Amino acid sequence: MKVLAVCLNPALDREFVINGFTLNKLNIVPNELNRMTPGGKGVNVAVILSKYNIPTILTGFVGGYVGNVLVSELRKVGPLLTTSFVHIRDETRENIAIEDTLNHTLTEINSEGPFITNEAYELFLKRFEVLVQKVKVVVISGSVPRGVPLSAYGELTNIAKKYGKMVFWEARDEIITESIKIAFPDVLKYDMRRSEKILGTYLEREEEYINAAKEFIKRGAKLVILSYKTIFDFVATAEGVWKFSPKFEIDHSFLLGSGDTFVSAMILSHLEGRCCLDMARYGYAAAVAKTKYLGKEPPKREDIEKTLEAILVERVE
Protein backbone atom coordinates (compact mmCIF):
# COMPACT_ATOMS: atom_id res chain seq x y z
CA MET A 1 0.00 0.00 0.00
CA LYS A 2 1.28 3.44 -0.88
CA VAL A 3 -1.35 5.85 0.41
CA LEU A 4 -3.64 6.01 3.42
CA ALA A 5 -6.63 8.23 2.63
CA VAL A 6 -8.68 9.47 5.58
CA CYS A 7 -12.33 10.44 5.06
CA LEU A 8 -13.81 11.08 8.49
CA ASN A 9 -17.27 11.90 7.14
CA PRO A 10 -17.88 9.94 3.93
CA ALA A 11 -21.21 10.17 2.11
CA LEU A 12 -23.37 8.40 -0.36
CA ASP A 13 -24.07 10.87 -3.15
CA ARG A 14 -27.44 10.31 -4.81
CA GLU A 15 -28.54 12.08 -7.94
CA PHE A 16 -32.16 12.17 -9.13
CA VAL A 17 -32.93 13.89 -12.41
CA ILE A 18 -36.58 14.99 -12.21
CA ASN A 19 -37.62 17.36 -14.95
CA GLY A 20 -40.41 19.58 -13.67
CA PHE A 21 -39.75 18.74 -10.02
CA THR A 22 -42.72 20.17 -8.10
CA LEU A 23 -43.46 20.72 -4.42
CA ASN A 24 -46.58 19.13 -2.93
CA LYS A 25 -46.83 16.59 -5.76
CA LEU A 26 -45.86 13.01 -6.57
CA ASN A 27 -42.66 13.07 -8.65
CA ILE A 28 -41.28 9.97 -10.38
CA VAL A 29 -37.55 9.37 -10.96
CA PRO A 30 -36.90 7.20 -14.03
CA ASN A 31 -34.46 4.39 -13.17
CA GLU A 32 -31.81 5.54 -15.65
CA LEU A 33 -31.80 9.01 -14.02
CA ASN A 34 -31.42 7.64 -10.49
CA ARG A 35 -27.72 7.29 -9.61
CA MET A 36 -25.63 6.73 -6.51
CA THR A 37 -21.88 7.16 -6.08
CA PRO A 38 -19.46 7.17 -3.16
CA GLY A 39 -18.76 10.69 -1.91
CA GLY A 40 -16.81 12.76 0.57
CA LYS A 41 -13.49 14.43 -0.33
CA GLY A 42 -11.24 11.74 1.19
CA VAL A 43 -13.25 9.03 -0.58
CA ASN A 44 -12.93 10.88 -3.90
CA VAL A 45 -9.16 11.20 -3.50
CA ALA A 46 -8.83 7.46 -2.71
CA VAL A 47 -10.93 6.52 -5.75
CA ILE A 48 -8.90 8.81 -8.05
CA LEU A 49 -5.58 7.48 -6.71
CA SER A 50 -6.66 3.90 -7.30
CA LYS A 51 -7.59 4.85 -10.87
CA TYR A 52 -4.03 6.16 -11.28
CA ASN A 53 -2.84 2.67 -10.27
CA ILE A 54 -1.79 3.68 -6.77
CA PRO A 55 -2.66 1.10 -4.10
CA THR A 56 -4.67 3.00 -1.50
CA ILE A 57 -6.27 2.21 1.85
CA LEU A 58 -9.32 4.26 2.74
CA THR A 59 -10.32 4.74 6.37
CA GLY A 60 -12.84 6.76 8.38
CA PHE A 61 -16.29 6.01 9.82
CA VAL A 62 -19.21 4.26 8.15
CA GLY A 63 -22.51 3.05 9.57
CA GLY A 64 -26.00 1.76 8.93
CA TYR A 65 -27.67 0.89 5.66
CA VAL A 66 -26.16 3.87 3.85
CA GLY A 67 -22.69 2.87 5.06
CA ASN A 68 -23.21 -0.65 3.72
CA VAL A 69 -24.19 0.69 0.31
CA LEU A 70 -21.16 2.99 0.32
CA VAL A 71 -18.73 0.17 1.14
CA SER A 72 -20.34 -2.11 -1.48
CA GLU A 73 -20.00 0.59 -4.13
CA LEU A 74 -16.36 1.20 -3.12
CA ARG A 75 -15.63 -2.52 -3.53
CA LYS A 76 -16.63 -2.18 -7.17
CA VAL A 77 -13.97 0.47 -7.82
CA GLY A 78 -11.21 -2.08 -8.22
CA PRO A 79 -8.57 -4.17 -6.44
CA LEU A 80 -6.22 -1.23 -5.76
CA LEU A 81 -8.65 0.38 -3.34
CA THR A 82 -8.95 -1.26 0.08
CA THR A 83 -11.33 -0.03 2.78
CA SER A 84 -10.71 -0.24 6.50
CA PHE A 85 -13.51 1.76 8.10
CA VAL A 86 -14.52 1.88 11.73
CA HIS A 87 -18.18 0.85 11.88
CA ILE A 88 -20.56 3.04 13.82
CA ARG A 89 -24.24 2.74 14.76
CA ASP A 90 -25.49 5.95 13.13
CA GLU A 91 -26.22 6.11 9.42
CA THR A 92 -23.54 7.44 7.08
CA ARG A 93 -24.44 10.76 5.39
CA GLU A 94 -26.77 10.53 2.42
CA ASN A 95 -26.68 13.53 0.07
CA ILE A 96 -29.55 13.68 -2.37
CA ALA A 97 -29.31 16.11 -5.31
CA ILE A 98 -32.49 16.62 -7.31
CA GLU A 99 -31.60 18.09 -10.69
CA ASP A 100 -34.33 19.68 -12.74
CA THR A 101 -32.93 20.44 -16.19
CA LEU A 102 -36.26 21.95 -17.25
CA ASN A 103 -36.55 24.58 -14.51
CA HIS A 104 -32.77 24.74 -13.96
CA THR A 105 -32.95 24.05 -10.25
CA LEU A 106 -30.75 21.95 -8.00
CA THR A 107 -32.55 20.97 -4.80
CA GLU A 108 -30.42 19.22 -2.23
CA ILE A 109 -31.53 17.08 0.69
CA ASN A 110 -28.68 16.07 2.98
CA SER A 111 -28.99 13.95 6.05
CA GLU A 112 -27.54 15.44 9.19
CA GLY A 113 -24.83 12.78 9.34
CA PRO A 114 -23.67 10.55 12.14
CA PHE A 115 -22.53 11.39 15.64
CA ILE A 116 -19.21 9.74 16.45
CA THR A 117 -18.91 8.50 20.01
CA ASN A 118 -15.69 8.90 22.00
CA GLU A 119 -15.31 5.15 21.92
CA ALA A 120 -15.48 5.01 18.11
CA TYR A 121 -13.02 7.90 17.81
CA GLU A 122 -10.52 6.19 20.15
CA LEU A 123 -10.89 2.98 18.15
CA PHE A 124 -10.27 4.95 14.96
CA LEU A 125 -7.07 6.53 16.33
CA LYS A 126 -5.73 3.04 17.12
CA ARG A 127 -6.73 1.77 13.67
CA PHE A 128 -5.05 4.79 12.08
CA GLU A 129 -1.80 4.13 13.93
CA VAL A 130 -1.71 0.54 12.61
CA LEU A 131 -2.58 1.53 9.03
CA VAL A 132 -0.24 4.50 8.82
CA GLN A 133 2.81 2.25 9.24
CA LYS A 134 1.94 0.41 6.02
CA VAL A 135 2.05 3.43 3.70
CA LYS A 136 4.32 6.19 2.42
CA VAL A 137 1.80 9.02 2.27
CA VAL A 138 -1.23 10.04 4.34
CA VAL A 139 -3.95 12.27 2.92
CA ILE A 140 -6.72 13.67 5.10
CA SER A 141 -9.49 15.48 3.26
CA GLY A 142 -12.98 16.78 3.88
CA SER A 143 -15.33 17.54 6.75
CA VAL A 144 -15.32 16.26 10.31
CA PRO A 145 -18.48 14.58 11.66
CA ARG A 146 -20.14 15.62 14.91
CA GLY A 147 -18.37 14.15 17.93
CA VAL A 148 -14.92 14.32 16.34
CA PRO A 149 -12.82 17.34 17.42
CA LEU A 150 -11.93 19.91 14.75
CA SER A 151 -8.33 19.31 15.79
CA ALA A 152 -8.51 15.70 14.52
CA TYR A 153 -6.33 16.49 11.47
CA GLY A 154 -3.59 17.63 13.87
CA GLU A 155 -3.93 14.57 16.09
CA LEU A 156 -3.69 12.21 13.12
CA THR A 157 -0.74 14.11 11.71
CA ASN A 158 1.10 13.80 15.02
CA ILE A 159 0.71 10.01 14.80
CA ALA A 160 1.80 9.95 11.13
CA LYS A 161 4.86 12.08 11.90
CA LYS A 162 5.91 9.59 14.61
CA TYR A 163 6.48 7.17 11.71
CA GLY A 164 8.02 9.79 9.41
CA LYS A 165 5.18 9.84 6.87
CA MET A 166 4.41 12.59 4.39
CA VAL A 167 1.03 14.21 5.18
CA PHE A 168 -1.41 16.07 2.86
CA TRP A 169 -4.46 18.01 4.06
CA GLU A 170 -7.36 19.56 2.25
CA ALA A 171 -9.91 21.08 4.60
CA ARG A 172 -11.93 24.14 5.50
CA ASP A 173 -10.67 26.94 7.69
CA GLU A 174 -12.28 25.85 10.98
CA ILE A 175 -10.57 22.45 10.78
CA ILE A 176 -7.20 23.90 9.76
CA THR A 177 -7.33 26.59 12.44
CA GLU A 178 -7.86 24.04 15.22
CA SER A 179 -5.62 21.33 13.78
CA ILE A 180 -2.47 23.41 13.24
CA LYS A 181 -2.46 24.07 16.97
CA ILE A 182 -1.37 20.42 17.23
CA ALA A 183 0.62 19.69 14.08
CA PHE A 184 1.34 20.98 10.56
CA PRO A 185 1.02 18.83 7.44
CA ASP A 186 3.71 18.75 4.74
CA VAL A 187 1.17 19.91 2.16
CA LEU A 188 -1.64 22.23 3.21
CA LYS A 189 -4.42 22.92 0.73
CA TYR A 190 -7.34 25.10 1.71
CA ASP A 191 -10.85 24.09 0.69
CA MET A 192 -12.37 27.50 -0.07
CA ARG A 193 -15.51 26.36 -1.88
CA ARG A 194 -17.82 27.87 0.72
CA SER A 195 -15.83 30.81 2.04
CA GLU A 196 -12.66 32.80 1.43
CA LYS A 197 -11.75 32.68 5.10
CA ILE A 198 -8.23 31.95 6.30
CA LEU A 199 -7.54 31.65 10.04
CA GLY A 200 -10.87 33.28 10.74
CA THR A 201 -10.35 36.32 8.49
CA TYR A 202 -11.95 36.96 5.10
CA LEU A 203 -9.20 37.63 2.54
CA GLU A 204 -9.58 39.81 -0.52
CA ARG A 205 -6.39 41.27 -1.98
CA GLU A 206 -3.67 39.14 -3.60
CA GLU A 207 -1.19 40.45 -1.04
CA GLU A 208 -3.28 39.04 1.80
CA TYR A 209 -3.22 35.59 0.22
CA ILE A 210 0.56 35.82 -0.31
CA ASN A 211 1.14 36.80 3.30
CA ALA A 212 -1.13 34.04 4.61
CA ALA A 213 0.69 31.43 2.52
CA LYS A 214 4.10 32.66 3.74
CA GLU A 215 2.86 32.56 7.32
CA PHE A 216 1.89 28.85 7.05
CA ILE A 217 5.34 28.05 5.59
CA LYS A 218 7.04 29.94 8.41
CA ARG A 219 5.01 27.96 10.95
CA GLY A 220 5.79 24.50 9.57
CA ALA A 221 4.11 23.56 6.28
CA LYS A 222 6.41 22.67 3.34
CA LEU A 223 3.93 23.46 0.58
CA VAL A 224 0.83 25.64 0.87
CA ILE A 225 -1.91 26.03 -1.74
CA LEU A 226 -4.54 28.74 -1.38
CA SER A 227 -7.07 28.96 -4.14
CA TYR A 228 -7.87 32.50 -5.29
CA LYS A 229 -11.02 33.53 -7.14
CA THR A 230 -11.80 29.86 -7.76
CA ILE A 231 -9.51 29.25 -10.74
CA PHE A 232 -6.18 30.71 -9.56
CA ASP A 233 -3.88 29.46 -6.81
CA PHE A 234 -1.21 31.00 -4.63
CA VAL A 235 1.45 28.38 -3.96
CA ALA A 236 4.16 28.83 -1.34
CA THR A 237 7.28 26.84 -0.45
CA ALA A 238 10.36 27.79 1.62
CA GLU A 239 11.80 29.25 -1.64
CA GLY A 240 9.04 31.72 -2.42
CA VAL A 241 5.44 32.28 -3.53
CA TRP A 242 3.96 31.74 -6.99
CA LYS A 243 0.65 32.48 -8.66
CA PHE A 244 -0.81 29.78 -10.92
CA SER A 245 -3.23 30.75 -13.70
CA PRO A 246 -4.78 28.90 -16.62
CA LYS A 247 -3.82 30.18 -20.09
CA PHE A 248 -7.33 29.48 -21.38
CA GLU A 249 -10.85 30.14 -20.21
CA ILE A 250 -12.25 27.76 -17.59
CA ASP A 251 -15.84 26.53 -17.74
CA HIS A 252 -16.97 27.13 -14.16
CA SER A 253 -19.77 24.58 -14.45
CA PHE A 254 -17.14 21.82 -14.81
CA LEU A 255 -15.27 22.70 -11.60
CA LEU A 256 -16.82 19.86 -9.58
CA GLY A 257 -14.13 17.45 -8.38
CA SER A 258 -11.20 19.58 -9.49
CA GLY A 259 -9.98 20.11 -5.90
CA ASP A 260 -9.88 16.35 -5.27
CA THR A 261 -8.08 15.87 -8.59
CA PHE A 262 -5.53 18.52 -7.53
CA VAL A 263 -4.69 16.68 -4.30
CA SER A 264 -4.63 13.24 -5.95
CA ALA A 265 -2.32 14.39 -8.76
CA MET A 266 0.06 16.00 -6.25
CA ILE A 267 0.34 12.67 -4.42
CA LEU A 268 0.83 10.83 -7.71
CA SER A 269 3.52 13.31 -8.67
CA HIS A 270 5.21 13.04 -5.27
CA LEU A 271 5.29 9.22 -5.48
CA GLU A 272 6.98 9.59 -8.88
CA GLY A 273 9.74 11.72 -7.34
CA ARG A 274 8.62 15.30 -7.99
CA CYS A 275 8.89 17.79 -5.20
CA CYS A 276 7.53 21.10 -3.96
CA LEU A 277 6.68 23.54 -6.73
CA ASP A 278 6.78 20.83 -9.45
CA MET A 279 4.38 18.71 -7.45
CA ALA A 280 1.98 21.65 -7.07
CA ARG A 281 2.27 22.45 -10.82
CA TYR A 282 1.33 18.87 -11.63
CA GLY A 283 -1.67 19.02 -9.28
CA TYR A 284 -2.83 22.34 -10.74
CA ALA A 285 -2.46 21.05 -14.31
CA ALA A 286 -4.57 18.01 -13.40
CA ALA A 287 -7.24 20.22 -11.77
CA VAL A 288 -7.33 22.45 -14.87
CA ALA A 289 -7.48 19.37 -17.15
CA LYS A 290 -10.45 18.18 -15.08
CA THR A 291 -12.42 21.36 -15.94
CA LYS A 292 -12.46 20.43 -19.64
CA TYR A 293 -15.28 17.89 -19.21
CA LEU A 294 -18.15 16.82 -16.97
CA GLY A 295 -18.17 13.71 -14.81
CA LYS A 296 -16.26 12.16 -11.95
CA GLU A 297 -13.49 10.40 -13.96
CA PRO A 298 -10.02 11.86 -13.36
CA PRO A 299 -8.14 13.26 -16.39
CA LYS A 300 -5.82 10.95 -18.32
CA ARG A 301 -2.09 11.26 -17.70
CA GLU A 302 -1.50 12.54 -21.28
CA ASP A 303 -4.08 15.28 -20.68
CA ILE A 304 -2.31 16.39 -17.52
CA GLU A 305 1.08 16.49 -19.30
CA LYS A 306 -0.47 18.52 -22.12
CA THR A 307 -2.15 20.90 -19.68
CA LEU A 308 1.20 21.57 -17.96
CA GLU A 309 1.97 23.69 -21.05
CA ALA A 310 -1.30 25.56 -20.74
CA ILE A 311 -0.76 26.98 -17.26
CA LEU A 312 1.11 30.08 -16.21
CA VAL A 313 3.42 29.95 -13.16
CA GLU A 314 4.52 33.45 -12.06
CA ARG A 315 6.76 34.14 -9.12
CA VAL A 316 5.11 36.76 -6.89
CA GLU A 317 7.59 36.74 -3.95
Add this chain to the structure above:
Amino acid sequence: MKVLAVCLNPALDREFVINGFTLNKLNIVPNELNRMTPGGKGVNVAVILSKYNIPTILTGFVGGYVGNVLVSELRKVGPLLTTSFVHIRDETRENIAIEDTLNHTLTEINSEGPFITNEAYELFLKRFEVLVQKVKVVVISGSVPRGVPLSAYGELTNIAKKYGKMVFWEARDEIITESIKIAFPDVLKYDMRRSEKILGTYLEREEEYINAAKEFIKRGAKLVILSYKTIFDFVATAEGVWKFSPKFEIDHSFLLGSGDTFVSAMILSHLEGRCCLDMARYGYAAAVAKTKYLGKEPPKREDIEKTLEAILVERVE
Protein backbone atom coordinates in the same frame (compact mmCIF):
# COMPACT_ATOMS: atom_id res chain seq x y z
CA MET B 1 -47.56 -21.08 8.60
CA LYS B 2 -51.11 -19.94 8.24
CA VAL B 3 -51.01 -17.18 5.61
CA LEU B 4 -49.08 -16.57 2.42
CA ALA B 5 -49.01 -12.83 1.67
CA VAL B 6 -48.05 -11.83 -1.86
CA CYS B 7 -46.60 -8.37 -2.49
CA LEU B 8 -45.41 -8.29 -6.10
CA ASN B 9 -44.14 -4.72 -5.89
CA PRO B 10 -42.93 -4.02 -2.33
CA ALA B 11 -41.39 -0.67 -1.43
CA LEU B 12 -39.19 1.00 1.09
CA ASP B 13 -41.16 3.94 2.46
CA ARG B 14 -38.94 6.82 3.52
CA GLU B 15 -40.18 9.84 5.42
CA PHE B 16 -38.20 13.06 5.74
CA VAL B 17 -39.65 15.87 7.85
CA ILE B 18 -38.12 19.11 6.51
CA ASN B 19 -39.79 22.23 7.82
CA GLY B 20 -39.45 25.00 5.24
CA PHE B 21 -38.53 22.59 2.42
CA THR B 22 -37.35 24.81 -0.46
CA LEU B 23 -36.56 24.19 -4.11
CA ASN B 24 -33.09 25.09 -5.43
CA LYS B 25 -31.59 25.06 -1.93
CA LEU B 26 -29.68 22.77 0.42
CA ASN B 27 -32.15 21.24 2.89
CA ILE B 28 -31.03 19.25 5.93
CA VAL B 29 -33.05 16.38 7.44
CA PRO B 30 -32.43 15.98 11.17
CA ASN B 31 -31.67 12.33 12.00
CA GLU B 32 -34.67 11.93 14.29
CA LEU B 33 -37.00 13.09 11.46
CA ASN B 34 -35.53 10.67 8.90
CA ARG B 35 -37.45 7.38 8.98
CA MET B 36 -37.74 4.27 6.84
CA THR B 37 -40.36 1.52 6.99
CA PRO B 38 -41.31 -1.46 4.83
CA GLY B 39 -44.13 -0.63 2.43
CA GLY B 40 -46.41 -2.00 -0.27
CA LYS B 41 -49.93 -3.26 0.51
CA GLY B 42 -49.01 -6.97 0.64
CA VAL B 43 -46.09 -6.17 2.95
CA ASN B 44 -48.36 -4.11 5.22
CA VAL B 45 -50.89 -6.95 5.45
CA ALA B 46 -48.15 -9.47 6.33
CA VAL B 47 -46.74 -7.18 9.03
CA ILE B 48 -50.20 -6.57 10.53
CA LEU B 49 -51.03 -10.31 10.51
CA SER B 50 -47.77 -11.14 12.30
CA LYS B 51 -48.64 -8.52 14.91
CA TYR B 52 -51.96 -10.33 15.42
CA ASN B 53 -49.89 -13.48 16.17
CA ILE B 54 -50.59 -15.12 12.83
CA PRO B 55 -47.56 -16.90 11.33
CA THR B 56 -47.19 -15.42 7.84
CA ILE B 57 -44.89 -15.97 4.87
CA LEU B 58 -44.33 -12.95 2.65
CA THR B 59 -43.32 -13.39 -0.97
CA GLY B 60 -42.83 -11.24 -4.07
CA PHE B 61 -39.80 -9.62 -5.71
CA VAL B 62 -36.98 -7.68 -4.07
CA GLY B 63 -33.72 -6.41 -5.48
CA GLY B 64 -30.68 -4.20 -5.07
CA TYR B 65 -29.64 -2.11 -2.12
CA VAL B 66 -33.20 -0.96 -1.40
CA GLY B 67 -34.38 -4.58 -1.42
CA ASN B 68 -31.69 -5.50 1.10
CA VAL B 69 -32.76 -2.69 3.43
CA LEU B 70 -36.40 -3.77 3.07
CA VAL B 71 -35.65 -7.41 3.95
CA SER B 72 -33.45 -6.35 6.90
CA GLU B 73 -36.23 -4.13 8.25
CA LEU B 74 -38.78 -6.94 7.79
CA ARG B 75 -36.55 -9.29 9.80
CA LYS B 76 -36.91 -6.90 12.74
CA VAL B 77 -40.71 -7.24 12.74
CA GLY B 78 -40.64 -10.50 14.67
CA PRO B 79 -40.37 -14.28 14.43
CA LEU B 80 -43.90 -14.77 13.09
CA LEU B 81 -43.08 -13.07 9.79
CA THR B 82 -40.98 -15.08 7.34
CA THR B 83 -39.84 -13.72 3.98
CA SER B 84 -39.31 -15.78 0.85
CA PHE B 85 -38.70 -13.26 -1.92
CA VAL B 86 -37.43 -13.88 -5.43
CA HIS B 87 -34.32 -11.72 -5.84
CA ILE B 88 -34.06 -9.56 -8.93
CA ARG B 89 -31.33 -7.33 -10.34
CA ASP B 90 -33.28 -4.05 -10.41
CA GLU B 91 -33.70 -1.95 -7.30
CA THR B 92 -36.87 -2.33 -5.24
CA ARG B 93 -39.12 0.77 -5.23
CA GLU B 94 -38.10 3.57 -2.91
CA ASN B 95 -40.86 6.01 -1.98
CA ILE B 96 -39.66 9.23 -0.41
CA ALA B 97 -42.21 11.48 1.30
CA ILE B 98 -40.97 14.95 2.27
CA GLU B 99 -43.30 16.39 4.88
CA ASP B 100 -43.17 20.11 5.55
CA THR B 101 -45.30 20.82 8.62
CA LEU B 102 -44.55 24.55 8.31
CA ASN B 103 -45.81 25.07 4.73
CA HIS B 104 -48.21 22.10 4.92
CA THR B 105 -46.84 20.37 1.83
CA LEU B 106 -46.22 16.72 1.09
CA THR B 107 -43.73 16.28 -1.73
CA GLU B 108 -43.25 12.74 -2.93
CA ILE B 109 -40.37 11.27 -4.90
CA ASN B 110 -40.95 7.71 -6.00
CA SER B 111 -38.54 5.59 -7.97
CA GLU B 112 -39.96 4.04 -11.11
CA GLY B 113 -39.62 0.56 -9.65
CA PRO B 114 -38.08 -2.60 -11.04
CA PHE B 115 -38.71 -4.41 -14.29
CA ILE B 116 -39.39 -8.10 -13.70
CA THR B 117 -37.92 -10.41 -16.33
CA ASN B 118 -39.84 -13.42 -17.65
CA GLU B 119 -37.29 -15.64 -15.98
CA ALA B 120 -37.84 -14.05 -12.55
CA TYR B 121 -41.62 -14.27 -12.99
CA GLU B 122 -41.45 -17.98 -13.91
CA LEU B 123 -39.21 -18.59 -10.89
CA PHE B 124 -41.73 -16.75 -8.73
CA LEU B 125 -44.66 -18.87 -9.99
CA LYS B 126 -42.72 -22.02 -9.02
CA ARG B 127 -41.84 -20.56 -5.61
CA PHE B 128 -45.48 -19.61 -5.08
CA GLU B 129 -46.66 -23.14 -5.86
CA VAL B 130 -44.30 -24.55 -3.19
CA LEU B 131 -45.22 -21.95 -0.57
CA VAL B 132 -48.98 -22.07 -1.13
CA GLN B 133 -49.11 -25.71 -0.02
CA LYS B 134 -47.85 -24.74 3.44
CA VAL B 135 -50.66 -22.31 4.30
CA LYS B 136 -54.42 -22.06 4.76
CA VAL B 137 -54.99 -18.64 3.26
CA VAL B 138 -53.44 -16.65 0.43
CA VAL B 139 -53.68 -12.87 0.27
CA ILE B 140 -52.52 -10.90 -2.76
CA SER B 141 -52.52 -7.13 -2.40
CA GLY B 142 -51.14 -4.07 -4.14
CA SER B 143 -49.65 -3.07 -7.46
CA VAL B 144 -47.98 -5.16 -10.12
CA PRO B 145 -44.46 -4.20 -11.26
CA ARG B 146 -43.53 -3.70 -14.90
CA GLY B 147 -42.91 -7.00 -16.67
CA VAL B 148 -45.54 -8.88 -14.66
CA PRO B 149 -48.91 -9.31 -16.45
CA LEU B 150 -51.93 -7.56 -14.92
CA SER B 151 -53.55 -11.01 -14.93
CA ALA B 152 -50.98 -12.25 -12.37
CA TYR B 153 -53.57 -12.26 -9.55
CA GLY B 154 -55.65 -14.68 -11.64
CA GLU B 155 -52.69 -16.92 -12.44
CA LEU B 156 -51.68 -17.15 -8.77
CA THR B 157 -55.27 -17.81 -7.72
CA ASN B 158 -55.49 -20.68 -10.20
CA ILE B 159 -52.47 -22.28 -8.54
CA ALA B 160 -53.86 -21.65 -5.02
CA LYS B 161 -57.21 -23.16 -6.01
CA LYS B 162 -55.46 -26.34 -7.21
CA TYR B 163 -54.60 -26.88 -3.53
CA GLY B 164 -58.01 -25.74 -2.25
CA LYS B 165 -56.77 -22.57 -0.52
CA MET B 166 -58.86 -19.56 0.41
CA VAL B 167 -57.79 -16.49 -1.59
CA PHE B 168 -58.12 -12.76 -0.73
CA TRP B 169 -57.40 -9.92 -3.18
CA GLU B 170 -57.10 -6.19 -2.74
CA ALA B 171 -56.14 -4.41 -5.94
CA ARG B 172 -56.98 -1.63 -8.39
CA ASP B 173 -59.41 -1.99 -11.23
CA GLU B 174 -56.90 -2.69 -14.03
CA ILE B 175 -55.50 -5.68 -12.16
CA ILE B 176 -58.90 -7.04 -11.19
CA THR B 177 -60.29 -6.60 -14.71
CA GLU B 178 -57.49 -8.65 -16.26
CA SER B 179 -57.14 -11.16 -13.44
CA ILE B 180 -60.80 -12.23 -13.19
CA LYS B 181 -60.52 -13.40 -16.81
CA ILE B 182 -58.43 -16.23 -15.35
CA ALA B 183 -59.79 -16.87 -11.85
CA PHE B 184 -61.94 -15.32 -9.09
CA PRO B 185 -60.77 -14.96 -5.49
CA ASP B 186 -62.96 -15.94 -2.54
CA VAL B 187 -62.77 -12.40 -1.18
CA LEU B 188 -62.52 -9.48 -3.58
CA LYS B 189 -61.79 -6.03 -2.18
CA TYR B 190 -61.37 -3.09 -4.51
CA ASP B 191 -58.60 -0.57 -3.86
CA MET B 192 -60.35 2.66 -4.83
CA ARG B 193 -57.90 5.15 -3.36
CA ARG B 194 -57.03 6.64 -6.74
CA SER B 195 -60.22 6.16 -8.74
CA GLU B 196 -63.81 5.07 -8.40
CA LYS B 197 -63.56 2.86 -11.47
CA ILE B 198 -64.96 -0.65 -11.57
CA LEU B 199 -64.40 -2.81 -14.65
CA GLY B 200 -63.35 0.28 -16.58
CA THR B 201 -66.44 2.36 -15.70
CA TYR B 202 -66.61 5.26 -13.22
CA LEU B 203 -69.37 4.58 -10.70
CA GLU B 204 -71.39 7.23 -8.92
CA ARG B 205 -74.78 6.16 -7.63
CA GLU B 206 -75.25 3.65 -4.81
CA GLU B 207 -77.27 1.43 -7.15
CA GLU B 208 -74.32 1.13 -9.51
CA TYR B 209 -72.12 -0.10 -6.67
CA ILE B 210 -74.77 -2.59 -5.55
CA ASN B 211 -75.13 -3.97 -9.08
CA ALA B 212 -71.35 -4.22 -9.56
CA ALA B 213 -70.98 -6.12 -6.27
CA LYS B 214 -73.80 -8.54 -7.23
CA GLU B 215 -72.21 -9.09 -10.63
CA PHE B 216 -68.89 -10.20 -9.05
CA ILE B 217 -70.76 -12.63 -6.77
CA LYS B 218 -72.66 -14.05 -9.74
CA ARG B 219 -69.38 -14.58 -11.60
CA GLY B 220 -67.57 -16.43 -8.80
CA ALA B 221 -66.49 -14.33 -5.78
CA LYS B 222 -67.90 -15.36 -2.37
CA LEU B 223 -67.49 -11.97 -0.69
CA VAL B 224 -67.11 -8.60 -2.42
CA ILE B 225 -66.20 -5.30 -0.76
CA LEU B 226 -66.50 -2.05 -2.69
CA SER B 227 -65.62 1.09 -0.80
CA TYR B 228 -68.00 3.99 -1.36
CA LYS B 229 -67.15 7.64 -0.74
CA THR B 230 -64.04 6.55 1.17
CA ILE B 231 -65.64 5.70 4.51
CA PHE B 232 -68.60 3.50 3.49
CA ASP B 233 -68.56 0.01 1.98
CA PHE B 234 -70.95 -2.07 -0.08
CA VAL B 235 -70.54 -5.71 0.89
CA ALA B 236 -72.04 -8.56 -1.12
CA THR B 237 -72.34 -12.31 -0.51
CA ALA B 238 -74.55 -14.95 -2.17
CA GLU B 239 -77.20 -13.96 0.42
CA GLY B 240 -77.46 -10.28 -0.42
CA VAL B 241 -75.86 -6.83 -0.33
CA TRP B 242 -75.23 -4.62 2.71
CA LYS B 243 -74.06 -1.09 3.28
CA PHE B 244 -71.59 -0.50 6.10
CA SER B 245 -71.33 2.93 7.73
CA PRO B 246 -69.60 4.29 10.81
CA LYS B 247 -71.87 5.62 13.57
CA PHE B 248 -69.41 8.43 14.35
CA GLU B 249 -67.44 10.95 12.38
CA ILE B 250 -64.23 9.70 10.72
CA ASP B 251 -61.06 11.81 10.66
CA HIS B 252 -60.05 11.56 7.01
CA SER B 253 -56.44 12.42 7.79
CA PHE B 254 -56.13 9.15 9.72
CA LEU B 255 -57.29 6.92 6.86
CA LEU B 256 -53.78 5.78 5.91
CA GLY B 257 -53.44 2.03 6.31
CA SER B 258 -57.12 1.39 7.02
CA GLY B 259 -57.52 -0.68 3.81
CA ASP B 260 -54.66 -3.00 4.81
CA THR B 261 -56.12 -3.27 8.31
CA PHE B 262 -59.49 -4.21 6.78
CA VAL B 263 -57.97 -7.10 4.79
CA SER B 264 -55.78 -8.30 7.68
CA ALA B 265 -58.66 -8.29 10.14
CA MET B 266 -60.86 -10.25 7.70
CA ILE B 267 -58.16 -12.93 7.48
CA LEU B 268 -57.77 -12.95 11.27
CA SER B 269 -61.53 -13.29 11.62
CA HIS B 270 -61.69 -16.08 9.01
CA LEU B 271 -58.93 -18.05 10.78
CA GLU B 272 -60.99 -17.76 13.97
CA GLY B 273 -63.98 -19.34 12.27
CA ARG B 274 -66.11 -16.36 11.17
CA CYS B 275 -67.57 -16.37 7.72
CA CYS B 276 -68.91 -14.12 5.01
CA LEU B 277 -70.78 -11.08 6.32
CA ASP B 278 -69.38 -11.49 9.86
CA MET B 279 -65.86 -11.60 8.50
CA ALA B 280 -66.49 -8.41 6.51
CA ARG B 281 -68.02 -6.70 9.58
CA TYR B 282 -64.92 -7.56 11.58
CA GLY B 283 -62.66 -6.17 8.85
CA TYR B 284 -64.71 -2.98 8.59
CA ALA B 285 -64.72 -2.50 12.38
CA ALA B 286 -60.92 -2.86 12.39
CA ALA B 287 -60.56 -0.35 9.54
CA VAL B 288 -62.79 2.12 11.39
CA ALA B 289 -60.88 1.53 14.64
CA LYS B 290 -57.68 2.31 12.70
CA THR B 291 -58.98 5.80 11.81
CA LYS B 292 -59.01 6.82 15.48
CA TYR B 293 -55.25 7.44 15.60
CA LEU B 294 -52.19 8.16 13.49
CA GLY B 295 -49.41 5.66 12.82
CA LYS B 296 -48.87 2.26 11.26
CA GLU B 297 -49.70 0.09 14.30
CA PRO B 298 -52.88 -2.02 13.82
CA PRO B 299 -55.72 -1.48 16.31
CA LYS B 300 -55.86 -3.66 19.43
CA ARG B 301 -58.33 -6.56 19.46
CA GLU B 302 -60.36 -4.89 22.23
CA ASP B 303 -60.70 -1.75 20.10
CA ILE B 304 -61.99 -3.77 17.16
CA GLU B 305 -64.55 -5.55 19.36
CA LYS B 306 -65.69 -2.21 20.77
CA THR B 307 -65.89 -0.65 17.30
CA LEU B 308 -68.17 -3.51 16.13
CA GLU B 309 -70.88 -1.74 18.17
CA ALA B 310 -70.14 1.57 16.50
CA ILE B 311 -70.83 0.52 12.92
CA LEU B 312 -74.10 0.32 11.06
CA VAL B 313 -74.84 -2.70 8.82
CA GLU B 314 -77.90 -2.13 6.63
CA ARG B 315 -79.26 -4.64 4.16
CA VAL B 316 -79.72 -2.90 0.78
CA GLU B 317 -80.66 -5.95 -1.33
